[in-house]
Amino acid sequence: MPDSKPPSGPGTHPEGPPREIKPGSPPSTIREGGGLEEWIGPYRIERELGRGGQGVVYLARDSRLNRQVAIKLLTALGPGSEAAGQRFRREAEVASRLNHPGICPVFDMGQSRSGPYLVMPYLEGETLAERNRNRSRAGLESVVVNLESGGLSTASEVSSGVARTSAGITTHEDLHATLVLMESVARALHAAHEAGIVHRDIKPGNIMITRGGQPVVLDFGLAQDESSENGNLTRTGDLFGTPPYMAPEQIEGGASASDRRTDVWSLGVTLYETLTGRRPFEAPTRALLFRQIQTIEPIEPRRHNPAIPRDLSVAVLCALRKPRHERYASAEAFAEDLARVRRREPVLARPAGPILRLRRWRERNPALAWSVISAFLILLAGGLVAAKLAADAEFAKSQALAERDAYERLADLGLLEDLSREFDALWPATRATVPGMRDWLKRAEDLQSRLPTHRASLRELQLQAVGVTSRRVAPGDSQEAVETRFAELASERAHLARWNERIGASEAEGKPLPDRMSLEVDARLAGIERILRDFESRYPLESLPTLGAPEAQWRHDRLLELVRGLERLAVDDSYGRTMVAMKRRLAAGENHAAETVDRHAARWDKCLESLAAEEAMKGVIPGPIEGLIPIGRNAQGFFEFLHWPSHDAAASAGADLQVYDQDGRLRPGAGIVLILLPGGSFQMGSPADEAGRDAEERLHTVTLAPFLVGKYEVTQDQWQRCMGANPSELFAGKTEAGRVSVSINGMHPVESVSWWDVRDFVRRLGLELPTEAQWEYAARGGSSAAWAFGSTESDLEGKVNLFDASGREAIGALEAYTPLPWNDGFAFHASVDALAPNGYGLYGIHGNVSEWCREQRRHEYPPNSVVPGDGVQIGEFYLTPRMVCRDGSWIHPASKSRSATRYSLPASTKERFLGFRVARALGGR
Numbered sequence: 001m002p003d004s005k006p007p008s009g010p011g012t013h014p015e016g017p018p019r020e021i022k023p024g025s026p027p028s029t030i031r032e033g034g035g036l037e038e039w040i041g042p043y044r045i046e047r048e049l050g051r052g053g054q055g056v057v058y059l060a061r062d063s064r065l066n067r068q069v070a071i072k073l074l075t076a077l078g079p080g081s082e083a084a085g086q087r088f089r090r091e092a093e094v095a096s097r098l099n100h101p102g103i104c105p106v107f108d109m110g111q112s113r114s115g116p117y118l119v120m121p122y123l124e125g126e127t128l129a130e131r132n133r134n135r136s137r138a139g140l141e142s143v144v145v146n147l148e149s150g151g152l153s154t155a156s157e158v159s160s161g162v163a164r165t166s167a168g169i170t171t172h173e174d175l176h177a178t179l180v181l182m183e184s185v186a187r188a189l190h191a192a193h194e195a196g197i198v199h200r201d202i203k204p205g206n207i208m209i210t211r212g213g214q215p216v217v218l219d220f221g222l223a224q225d226e227s228s229e230n231g232n233l234t235r236t237g238d239l240f241g242t243p244p245y246m247a248p249e250q251i252e253g254g255a256s257a258s259d260r261r262t263d264v265w266s267l268g269v270t271l272y273e274t275l276t277g278r279r280p281f282e283a284p285t286r287a288l289l290f291r292q293i294q295t296i297e298p299i300e301p302r303r304h305n306p307a308i309p310r311d312l313s314v315a316v317l318c319a320l321r322k323p324r325h326e327r328y329a330s331a332e333a334f335a336e337d338l339a340r341v342r343r344r345e346p347v348l349a350r351p352a353g354p355i356l357r358l359r360r361w362r363e364r365n366p367a368l369a370w371s372v373i374s375a376f377l378i379l380l381a382g383g384l385v386a387a388k389l390a391a392d393a394e395f396a397k398s399q400a401l402a403e404r405d406a407y408e409r410l411a412d413l414g415l416l417e418d419l420s421r422e423f424d425a426l427w428p429a430t431r432a433t434v435p436g437m438r439d440w441l442k443r444a445e446d447l448q449s450r451l452p453t454h455r456a457s458l459r460e461l462q463l464q465a466v467g468v469t470s471r472r473v474a475p476g477d478s479q480e481a482v483e484t485r486f487a488e489l490a491s492e493r494a495h496l497a498r499w500n501e502r503i504g505a506s507e508a509e510g511k512p513l514p515d516r517m518s519l520e521v522d523a524r525l526a527g528i529e530r531i532l533r534d535f536e537s538r539y540p541l542e543s544l545p546t547l548g549a550p551e552a553q554w555r556h557d558r559l560l561e562l563v564r565g566l567e568r569l570a571v572d573d574s575y576g577r578t579m580v581a582m583k584r585r586l587a588a589g590e591n592h593a594a595e596t597v598d599r600h601a602a603r604w605d606k607c608l609e610s611l612a613a614e615e616a617m618k619g620v621i622p623g624p625i626e627g628l629i630p631i632g633r634n635a636q637g638f639f640e641f642l643h644w645p646s647h648d649a650a651a652s653a654g655a656d657l658q659v660y661d662q663d664g665r666l667r668p669g670a671g672i673v674l675i676l677l678p679g680g681s682f683q684m685g686s687p688a689d690e691a692g693r694d695a696e697e698r699l700h701t702v703t704l705a706p707f708l709v710g711k712y713e714v715t716q717d718q719w720q721r722c723m724g725a726n727p728s729e730l731f732a733g734k735t736e737a738g739r740v741s742v743s744i745n746g747m748h749p750v751e752s753v754s755w756w757d758v759r760d761f762v763r764r765l766g767l768e769l770p771t772e773a774q775w776e777y778a779a780r781g782g783s784s785a786a787w788a789f790g791s792t793e794s795d796l797e798g799k800v801n802l803f804d805a806s807g808r809e810a811i812g813a814l815e816a817y818t819p820l821p822w823n824d825g826f827a828f829h830a831s832v833d834a835l836a837p838n839g840y841g842l843y844g845i846h847g848n849v850s851e852w853c854r855e856q857r858r859h860e861y862p863p864n865s866v867v868p869g870d871g872v873q874i875g876e877f878y879l880t881p882r883m884v885c886r887d888g889s890w891i892h893p894a895s896k897s898r899s900a901t902r903y904s905l906p907a908s909t910k911e912r913f914l915g916f917r918v919a920r921a922l923g924g925r
Helices: 081-097 128-145 172-194 248-253 260-276 286-295 310-319 331-342 354-364 366-381 385-425 431-448 451-462 479-508 515-538 550-569 579-590 592-598 601-612 716-723 755-764 772-780 805-811
Strands: 043-051 055-062 067-074 108-112 115-121 125-127 207-210 215-217 465-471 541-547 628-633 639-643 673-677 680-684 700-704 707-710 850-856 882-886 902-906 919-921
Touching: 043 067, 081 115, 125 128, 128 207, 128 260, 172 215, 172 260, 172 331, 248 260, 248 286, 260 310, 260 331, 310 331, 385 431, 385 550, 431 550, 431 579, 451 541, 451 550, 479 515, 541 550, 579 592, 592 601, 601 628, 601 639, 673 772, 680 772, 700 772, 707 772, 716 755, 772 850, 772 882
Parallel strands: none
Antiparallel strands: 043 055, 055 067, 067 115, 108 115, 125 207, 207 215, 465 541, 628 639, 639 673, 673 707, 680 700, 707 919, 850 882, 882 902
16 A cells, blocks of 8 residues: 555545445446546545555555455556566566565555556554654644744754753654564565565655554565566666665665665664654755765764664664675664664674774765875874874864863854743742843843854854755754645635635625634634744745755754844844843833832822722732722722823823823723722623523632732733734724624734733733633622623623624624624724723623633532632643633624623634633732
């Protein structure tokens, strides 16, 4: 079976699945108009498994033996088809001669109207290439799902002077399984070699791993039959094989130079790649790759992956020795050493010693070697032995200095990574974090002073470049993985674009598809575009030097990462990980108390005196809180506070905070306003007779301590001021959306932010998300009705922004929702203070945007498993969590916007109907 897994999803069968064949139908039945044969000989086609440039593979059923088989059909009919046909027949002849469980046999061979075919057993499983690719891509995929990072990590992990790779084996179980697998492959190859067959194209893609874990060698189409005078299909000098896995003799002598030790080399490359996640020889061009294979020794596998045992590293390098006589004499000898590693016995292979390494160098560089020998003889004859020893001592000293410099560069890279991690930890900007920020700046300035030296060292290395690469990939990342992900994203974008065209064509024909489908395609397309933009910013197209030696390339890449990191550190950017941003944060921390407590002492005295007069609030706030400024009581009688770090200081003059305008509307530039709620016991959930109730909304009593909660949903203006960019899909300044004109400004809620994004925002500002219990308590506003404004939908008119006539006009009908029978005038979200407040003075409840909460969703409220005081649910935090969302939005009906309504979304979700409001514990940061 070929190295391809069964495709799935839309587009697998452009002509539709094969027609059902009635019992007794003749084997010659063909689709009308040609195309896919429903029968090939006595084999009935069930589905396509995969295709390549010269053939296609089908899953079929043998009508005689009632068993599933794989049929490989040769379809190449253009130039070179004669040679392809010969190799096709050769594969059948060779495989039919080999009887080993580790070699894929051929059951049958024949000729159909579409071309010659081979019949092989149907093997369910994956190729070693797929297994390796899945292992190396696992981190990338999870990062794409978790949109907090948006792509591959760019930080390199430095250990023992080398960068570790996240691919390759990582556990003892992985190592044992890999040894057993490769030992079996080696023994299967030995059986082929004993039968006179050299495979000549061993690679991960030609090793199938069945569901039971048994490896099977595939594709003997390029095999060489040593027992036949006409067994070689290629001429002397022809190059056949896959370049990264070709042995030096294949490159130098062509097809006729191969023997069983050629397969040992290819198997060594395959094992090296499986253990480390990278090939021993990689280059942007075939010529440079062949030059490396012929002249450069591979880096020891343990330097890429320290988890590899030393004896296994020795065995791999023995298989990759360039002179054939120095490799394992047979695949069986290789298998025996792998078995010794598995049993923790000493291997028979030995690492190359200094004499052997010197001899290899002399063979690769004969002219230079002769010059060195001549110079040495002249020095010896001239009696300059003492001078030679002195020169050796000086050389050793210079080498030691060079190694020390390299170590210091690696140490500086580690210091830079430490600064990057600590930058995100030194939040919020308060008096408590000021000492840490000062120390950070001191270390950053010291590191920055060494930038000129690092630049000079980088230029020296770049002068040795032998070529260039086109895309910048961070050290530690896989070029192949990045390019593969780009291709996947581009394919997904093209697929969604085709759906858009189909939707438009259906509308033009007067047969519109459901609006829900259009919205889903738009949302997915916007998400793909965001991911692509992020990838392109992380991995831009540019020219970078390629050095001949892997060690030099590694040093260059680390040094380049260091220089770029230090350059970014000095950029005039108030929002990036820069010294400018840290200085701004330090100034805010140093002025934190003065701005919020000292300057507004009179406000604090009045606030504390007023709270002390209330029995329920006495002692709730014992003294001024840094970062908060009392505003006064709202119309509902609850105290409001301005969160100073989120406020635009330029919008206030002296003691005049200027939070609201003369109409009581929130001013542009105003920070987050928090309302102090008294807490206490309330009934959380919904009664059994509440319309629209879900079974999981169990009615239960929760008791909360007093806390602060955002009066409004966080605005785009506030997010932009604190984070440096506006992520909203319906962003400030947008004038058209859906089918209507809109007028979005900075006072609209920020949206299209994931739970991870929001967590970063609140941590920076010393705030937090409300728990489910806090959110519902605040949203009810003291009411036990379905909504804060009453028990019927009519009570909501003019007070909330939900899916109504204006929403339907903008986005069309939603299959699941009936619009409300009024028009609030807002097609999408409105400004955060546009409609009515609830009984506590909170705006945006029951509409506008849905809001993230702090914890994961449990399918039912857990009894007796909440934290006293804030009501947070106790439970396991999963790696890919679904986080609680509360409140409906402009796209939801009233029934989905009740005070008790709860649902969840993956923490990485970003949607234009999804925002948040903040909370703060009393006595917190």
